[in-house]
Amino acid sequence: MTSWLPDLTAGSGPLYQRLADSIESDIDRGVIDAGAKLPPQRDLAYDIGTTVGTVGRAYQLLRERGLVSGEVGRGTYVLGQRAEGVKPEAPDVSVEGTRYVDAPKDKLRFDSTAAPDIGQGADIADVLSRTAQDHPHEISSYTRDFPDRWYEAGARWLSRNSFRPAADAIVPTLGTHAAVMGAIGALTTPGDYVAFEHLTYSQISRSAGLIGRRTALVASDDLGIDPDDFERVCAQKHPRMIFLMPTAQNPTLATLSAARREAMARVARDYNVVMIEDDLYGNLTDDPTPLLAEFAPERTIVAGGLSKSVAAGMRGGWLACPPAYRHRIRVAHKMMTGGMPFLLAEVNARLVLSGQASDIRKRSIAEISARIAIVRETLAGFAFKSHDKVPFVWLTLPDPWLSGTFKNACLEHGVLIDDEDEFKAGRSEQVFHGVRFGVSQPRRRGDVAGAVAVIRRLLDEGRAGYDSFS
Numbered sequence: 001m002t003s004w005l006p007d008l009t010a011g012s013g014p015l016y017q018r019l020a021d022s023i024e025s026d027i028d029r030g031v032i033d034a035g036a037k038l039p040p041q042r043d044l045a046y047d048i049g050t051t052v053g054t055v056g057r058a059y060q061l062l063r064e065r066g067l068v069s070g071e072v073g074r075g076t077y078v079l080g081q082r083a084e085g086v087k088p089e090a091p092d093v094s095v096e097g098t099r100y101v102d103a104p105k106d107k108l109r110f111d112s113t114a115a116p117d118i119g120q121g122a123d124i125a126d127v128l129s130r131t132a133q134d135h136p137h138e139i140s141s142y143t144r145d146f147p148d149r150w151y152e153a154g155a156r157w158l159s160r161n162s163f164r165p166a167a168d169a170i171v172p173t174l175g176t177h178a179a180v181m182g183a184i185g186a187l188t189t190p191g192d193y194v195a196f197e198h199l200t201y202s203q204i205s206r207s208a209g210l211i212g213r214r215t216a217l218v219a220s221d222d223l224g225i226d227p228d229d230f231e232r233v234c235a236q237k238h239p240r241m242i243f244l245m246p247t248a249q250n251p252t253l254a255t256l257s258a259a260r261r262e263a264m265a266r267v268a269r270d271y272n273v274v275m276i277e278d279d280l281y282g283n284l285t286d287d288p289t290p291l292l293a294e295f296a297p298e299r300t301i302v303a304g305g306l307s308k309s310v311a312a313g314m315r316g317g318w319l320a321c322p323p324a325y326r327h328r329i330r331v332a333h334k335m336m337t338g339g340m341p342f343l344l345a346e347v348n349a350r351l352v353l354s355g356q357a358s359d360i361r362k363r364s365i366a367e368i369s370a371r372i373a374i375v376r377e378t379l380a381g382f383a384f385k386s387h388d389k390v391p392f393v394w395l396t397l398p399d400p401w402l403s404g405t406f407k408n409a410c411l412e413h414g415v416l417i418d419d420e421d422e423f424k425a426g427r428s429e430q431v432f433h434g435v436r437f438g439v440s441q442p443r444r445r446g447d448v449a450g451a452v453a454v455i456r457r458l459l460d461e462g463r464a465g466y467d468s469f470s
Contacts, residue, residue, distance in 0.1 A: 004032065004039070005047055013212045015050055016057035017191045023058070024067055027078055038068065038076040061191050066238050097202060098404075098422045104411070108451045110437040111416040113250075113391045114312035116367045117443055120360045124311060124347065127356070131346050138342045146172060146340070153349035154318030157357070158304050160283060163291040165302065165320035171330045172318055172345050174337050176280045176305040177203065179319040180243065182333030183301050184208050187274055187325060188240045195233055195242035196425035197225050199432060201250050201278065204243050205425035211336075215426040218242070224254040227263035234271035241274045246292050247282030251394050251423045251436035253385040258289050265296035272299075274325075279304045284365060284389045298322055301329075306348060308391065308440075309361040316348030364440075365389045371439040371448045378452040382459055391440035397433045398459065406435055409458050415451045 006022035008015070026032045039047070041055040048055075059076050062068045070076040099111060132139060154170035173179035181204070184194060190212030196205050197220045205215050216237045219229040225244065233239065244264070246256040256264070268275050277292045283304050293300040305317030321329060334340075351357040368391045375386060375393055383396040397406055403419040410417050417437040437455070442448050 006044075008048065013190060016054045016061065017212065019048070019050075019055065019058035020061040020065075020191060023062060024065065027067055032078055034078055036078045038078070040075060064238065065193075066236070097206065098407075098419055100416075103416060107411065107414055107416045108447055109416055109441040110410075110439070110451055111418050112441045113438040114307055114440060115309050115360075115364050116371075116391070116440040118360070118363045118367050120311055120363075123356055123360065124314065124351070127347050127350050127354075128343070131343060131350065135342065135346060138346075141342075143340050143342045143345065146345070147349075149353060150345055150349045153352040154320070157283075157306075157352050158279070158302055158318055158320050160279065161288060161290055161294075163293055163302070169320045169323060169326065170318050171321065171326060171333060172340055172349075173303075173305075173333055174340065174344070175307060175315045175317040176278060176303050177207070177317075178315075178333060178337050179303040179305070179317045180204055180276055180278060181207050181211075181336055182329050183274075183276055183303070183319060183321070183325070184213060184241060185211060185336050186328040186332035188213055192241075193237045193239035195230065195237075195239040195273070197244075197249070198425065198428045198430050199252060199420065199423045200243065200245065200425050202423050202425045217426050217428055220252070220254065222254065224249060224252075224256040224260060225264065227260055227267055230264060231267045231271075234267060234273060238271070239273055241276060242268065243276045243278065244292065245278045245281065247279060247287050247289065248285055248387055248390045250281060251392065251418070251420075251434070253387055253390065253392075253394050255285075255287055255289065256292075261290065261292050262295050265292065265300075268296055268299055275300045277302045280308055281390050284309055284361070284368075284391075285387065286389070293320070301325065306351070306357060309364050310351065310357050311360075314348055314351075315344055316351070368440060371445060374445065374449050375439060375452050378449070378456050379459075382456075392436055392438040395435050395437065395455070397435065398462070400462065401433070401459075403431075403433060403435055406458065410435075410455065413454045413458070415454050417455075 006019055008018050008022060041052050041059065045052045045055045059068065059070065063070060068076050068078055103109065150172045151167040151170040154172055155165050155167045158165055173182060188194060192213055193216040194208050194213050195216045195218050198217050216233050216239050218233050219226045246261060248255060275292060275296065277300055279291065279302055291302065293302050301319055301321040303319040306314055369388045372386050372388055385394040397403065404421065407417055407419040417435050420432045420434050439448050442451065
């Protein structure tokens with residue numbers, strides 16, 4: 001190791017993290033052999049122009065990742081290379097994903113799954129008005145205290161099947177995304193791995209990357225995430241947390257069986273992994289499978305909100321967590337979002353506790369079901385997955401279509417959809433040949449029918465009907 005020096009020019013984050021990442025990369029590539037002794041901390045600190053403490057933190061991070069062992073007086077040694085054929089996932093360099101930051105005008109929005117406009121604005125306006133009249137002082141100030149009704153609303157909204165969280169397990173949040181990120185921020189540290197499926201709601205993995213967390217990818221099949229591969233990832237990378245959507249997974253619509261949920265819980269328990277169960281779409285379904293939290297309540301955080309069923313613009317969300325996590329997550333959520341605005345939190349609680357949110361959800365589901373029926377009729381004969389109550393479709397593309405090319409073809413015909421890369425949590429070599437489109441955002445069912453007809457026409461014509469010379 002006398003001639004080896006780490007490459008610290010790549011990556012971002014604190015120096016100790018970049019140093020640990022560089023050493024890990026060299027171990028994976030075989031530059032540093034199994035059994036090799038790393039340079040003494042003082043020597044390496046001198047060679048790269050940093051402090052012994054920084055090198056010490058990097059070595060400690062490598063020990064936490066299971067890559068090295070150290071003994072006082074003997075030094076730090078590489079434990080061994082990863083299993084053959086297993087490559088480390090590099091952080092996703094794209095923060096934005098494949099969607100437009102500002103959507104092109106005059107296009108039908110099939111790239112969103114927010115709750116459909118069914119006239120709920122009038123209901124919400126009435127609650128907003130009454131809240132402003134009842135609480136003028138609270139609205140004019142910062143929110144310092146959360147009333148009990150905010151917790152009660154979260155407990156009611158997150159309850160499903162036999163899962164009934166207690167009010168003292170609830171954290172009100174600015175939507176489901178903020179709930180998940182609050183949990184990641186509170187319970188992991190920079191450099192930690194968070195596990196994701198190859199295809200998932202990737203904005204969580206990209207957000208986690210912005211705060212220094214790394215992505216570990218877990219394989220899935222048609223039945224959902226693979227518990228055996230999750231165990232492999234746990235043994236190799238020691239993730240602190242995994243993000244899951246067990247019911248109506250986004251974008252594949254897979255729903256995990258009870259047996260797989262039980263297996264995931266066992267692996268998480270064996271490797272001390274915290275599980276985040278995003279039930280945002282599950283809350284729309286009547287699926288009877290017990291929630292993941294029922295198999296491992298001591299290590300599962302359930303997150304959900306109003307965006308897909310009531311109104312995305314209200315930013316209503318809650319999470320239910322083991323009591324030991326609650327204070328840390330609440331503080332992390334405040335630090336990462338600036339805190340809960342009284343007006344939104346109070347209106348969302350009133351909507352839930354009055355029963356209005358449940359009524360709006362029923363009406364939203366009815367509208368979604370009518371639109372999914374249009375899709376099924378129009379795309380009959382093609383391979384796709386849909387659910388009566390979930391506002392998106394996962395379409396498997398026939399040869400010779402590629403996901404990105406099909407997305408561009410739809411765009412040129414006036415329809416915005418999402419390609420598979422939008423849902424990749426990291427740099428995955430897997431190709432799925434799929435696209436996802438939502439049906440809830442067009443205001444009229446006729447617009448939905450027109451957009452699905454465009455998709456059908458492109459599928460019928462194949463690439464012969466589309467080419468781009470730009």
